[in-house]
């Protein structure tokens with residue numbers, strides 16, 4: 001049995017290199033795989049491993065002076081969901097492209113628990129705007145009912161999307177959400193600096209925590225995740241279609257042509273028909289051996305390496 005955990009904490013880390021060494025050591029000892037991003041502004045991670053190893057990791061983290069009361073989101077899975085263990089030191093724990101000194105979560109929207117969000121959606125005020133802070137390929141397969149889903153490919157494109165759509169937020173109560181909450185911390189802060197919204201809320205713990213309590217609630221479809229599982233099944237709604245035949249479908253795959261590796265929604269019959277490629281072009285290239293096949297799913301590279 002195994003688990004996958006998601007976690008983040010905005011906390012000042014004065015010496016990220018020391019934390020890097022410590023994390024490298026404990027993750028290796030416990031046989032964990034996944035990704036951890038460290039920055040002066042905090043930590044953001046997703047890890048897979050055996051139950052006992054994950055429990056040990058959580059205990060070590062909670063005992064650390066910087067990471068006490070860190071919130072872990074858990075789901076089924078294990079170390080095979082990630083190709084390796086990767087720990088990096090960066091400027092931001094999730095890239096918005098704005099210096100953390102200029103924009104911090106302290107300026108962010110009010111945190112609402114899943115219960116409060118559910119209650120709010122049950123009695124939805126007229127001036128409530130539900131906003132999906134994730135990328136288009138994530139919101140395509142699952143989202144909150146009536147949410148605005150920006151057509152962006154990377155989180156760092158969100159500020160310019162907000163700048164170009166200020167009218168949309170004007171005099172609204174904005175409820176923002178993302179997968180595990182980390183992206184909303186500074187995205188709500190960014191929106192706040194614009195001074196257009198009436199009130200700004202963020203879903204605490206993101207879609208992950210909401211679905212634990214309301215698997216059949218206001219979030220419909222699947223929750224996209226950044227590991228080999230690609231999505232977590234929640235309810236039976238299918239929100240999108242196969243790129244190749246347009247039939248109802250919401251399972252992602254990567255093109256079997258290694259040099260293409262396109263991440264797209266594809267149904268089972270199209271997978272067979274086009275030999276796991278994104279279409280006739282790549283299928284022919286692969287069959288004529290002009291290109292190499294991509295490695296197995298275990299090493300599938302998801303476009304944005306890290307976002308909760």
Ligand SMILES: [Zn+2]
Pocket residue numbers: 242243244245246247266267268269270271
């Ligand atoms: Zn199809």
Ligand SMILES: [Zn+2]
Pocket residue numbers: 255256257260261262277278279282
């Ligand atoms: Zn392709």
